[in-house]
Amino acid sequence: MARSVAAPDLEALRRGIRRRRLGDRLFALFGWACMTAALLVLAALLVDLAIDGLPHLRWDFFTSFPSRKPERAGILSAWVGSLAVMGVTAAAAIPLGVAAAVYLEEYGPKNWITDAIEISVTNLAGVPSIVFGLLALGFLVYVLDLGRNVLTGGLTLAMLVLPIVIVATREAVRAVPFGIREAAFALGATKWQTIWHHVLPYSMGGIATGVIIALARAIGETAPLITIGALTYIAFLPTSPVQAEWPFLSFQWLDDPFTVMPIQTFNWISRPGDDFQGNAAAAGLVLMGMTLVMNGAAIWLRYRLRKRVRW
């Protein structure tokens, strides 16, 4: 039998293998370094914020209004404003988003309308937040003449986070096994009865997760609210929704001017001087705290659900 293949050069082979192994380890190191670099930047940001801001986190920081004197300044109007706006956002985005997602998942026939809706949702998810501010300014404030108040702010953010709610709800609804629906149909339930009594309760957890993530996103949004004119100096709270006199419930707060946490932070950053910047850092910490808590709640909820629901 003739040899048609030259004898392998073992040394060269071994060298090659060693070289590639070295490259492998170097890249692993490099990859680890990249990942760690990103995490280090995150840590640097949090530490820097904490160093600058913690000294300013006093109890009366939360209960004082902004002031021209940095020691007196606080975030009362800002966090109450954030809460109020979040309330409107949730009230608008949740029903709309869940209803839209339910339609897309349960009812939507395969026609061009459904396609158009899906394309719209994907598009909206990629629109920069400031464009929603422009939309609110041009449409809500001037065409619909709603004014620059809590209501407009809440609606703007609701439009911004709508795609998040829709996508999360679709995922949650999709995860419910078809068997549940079939069982309901077999017992004579109508489509809506199935959805309302069976599908939605099971997907509630996923929906809640999506809503929390959406709100966590909304609470940090600055640009759209600046565009509709959330003012920078607000030393009062929106009118309380609960009044001491008839009819006990007031919607005046929807029409009040407002400010929110990120805008107050922005306002303080723009004021040169260490004291105001310390306040800005403190406000940033509170904002990050709120965001972290909400994200954490979403993660915990997702984890709890995964454990509880056994199909």
Added chain:
Amino acid sequence: MATRNALRALGEHVIEAGLLLAALSSIAITTAILYVLLSESVGFFRVVSLVDFLTDTMWTPLFADARFGILPLLCGTLVSSGVGLAVAVPLGLTSALYLSEFAHPRTREIVKPFLELLAGVPTVVYGYFALLFVTPLLQRWLFPDMPGFNVLSPGLVIGVMIIPYVSSLSEDAMRAVPMELREAAFAMGATRLQVAARVVLPAALSGVAAAFALGMSRAVGETMVVAIAAGQQPNLTLDPRQPAATITAYIVQVALGDLPHGSLGYLSIFAAGLTLMLLTLGFNVAGWLLRRRFREAY
């Protein structure tokens, strides 16, 4: 009995119609955005010629001698996003490769939530970080003559901000590559690096390209970081160490002032917004096309 059924059937239809209306809201919002941007921009372009808008090199809409060239703003946007991508792509892609192909699954479990956290930090906080930490750092160690307002600092911070977009999506794309492909390569004696670079990455290319496009789109739309740290001076320059203004920062700057309905200054922010939308749309469509073109079927 028949009436009850009939009523219920009617109820079903009403509910379905209601749900359809809710779903149509997304189309309504998209239409409203296009309508607002286009109608106000039409008002703008009645006064400013399109040619001037696209070719003039100065943007001074609020001055006595108003100039309306979008190039300085466009330049600011592209330079800041460019710096951002220059950071996010290497770091994000490498991290994704590392987490997907090299790291222990436990590491991935622990690290992923923290990387996601980078995306959850409010942008004002990033702006604060850029202005008060990164800029002094750069001035002290690298560029002592760099002005306090520059594009480099917010650009770097934007890069860090979009790392999770790039790395998460890339990693998802990589994980979707079937194990058999890797195993075949390993069976032939390939190292992890070779598998990652020659097998996984090409297979996941569509997802990775889509991740880049998404990251770019996000960087272009970023507002607060540049508004805080880049100064607000429209400047036609490619040097990131100079102050500049982006399209988004300009809109915020005008919004902080006065906006008398119908004035040229008011209309200019819609023209700027329209340009921004077209830019982001371009990147989104590019991402979608790339994803389609490079999709490997398994």
Added chain:
Amino acid sequence: MTSIRTFVALALAIAASAPARAAETIAIDGSSTVYPVAEAVAEEFQGQEKGQVRVTVGISGTGGGFKKFCRGETDISDASRPILKEEIDACKAAGISYYELPVAYDALTVAVSPKNDWVSEITVEDLKKIWAPEAQGTVTRWNQVRPEWPDQPLMLFGAGSDSGTFDYFTEAIVGKAKASRGDFTGSEDDNVLVQGIENNKNALGYIPYAYYLPHKERMKALAIVGKPGEKGVLPSMEAVKSGAYQPLSRPLFVYVSAKSAERPAVQRFVEFFLTEGPALIEEVGYLPLPAEAYETARKRFRDKKAGTVFGGVPEVGVAVEELLKRETQ
């Protein structure tokens, strides 16, 4: 069930602490120069009113403030220059009459970074050379202004074009209001300018005195040579009072809408402004007017004498006594 109970308890608690009726709002907007004063007065006033009256203060710039004012959107407009003819006409067309109340004097400060070691005084001609519209793109380095200055780029910071500071500075230095080069960092928010000047060795900018004073250590004010041959004068309240700091001393105003002035809350606010204002103005960093000036202003307000004593044309270098004379006419 407990959750419903807690909810009702909470609601009642909020109700008990809430005011019985919606609070009234006074809307102020305009000059960012006057903003520190308006903010201080608003804060103290709201404290005194214990939440019954709410005051919002915006910083749209003198021009922006007047636009809103003449549309009836604000009750009070802050201004760092007198109302101009177009604005007078706009207000008249909208049926808005107003009371012009001078409240303080400002020393418009030209400042550079403390790292700048080559200039400590500057002439009006130098400034004109730097800021004239023709300078755009041509005068870009320090040594093009005076050859003995270094060959470094000029980084300029100034007020945005909606700002009264912008109008006044261009009128005083270039000779025509709103005539300025365009390639500088402009902002209605003077804080942005302070940050820019502080951080940049080659920076030069102009800002109201109240924004310079708190950051004296981080900026260097230049002495202004008003007329050739004179000595350079640093900005200070004494220099403004004596009339030496020219041409960059300027009066600051608030304009009160006559219609809004019919509301008791607005009347209380204006009275508060004119009584407690001087102390706050001094605290903020501007020069309060002599006591007679506030008396005159109060009298004009109570007598409902509307209109402006300036011709609606930009004017530079109105000294304190001159202002008093015109107001008492």
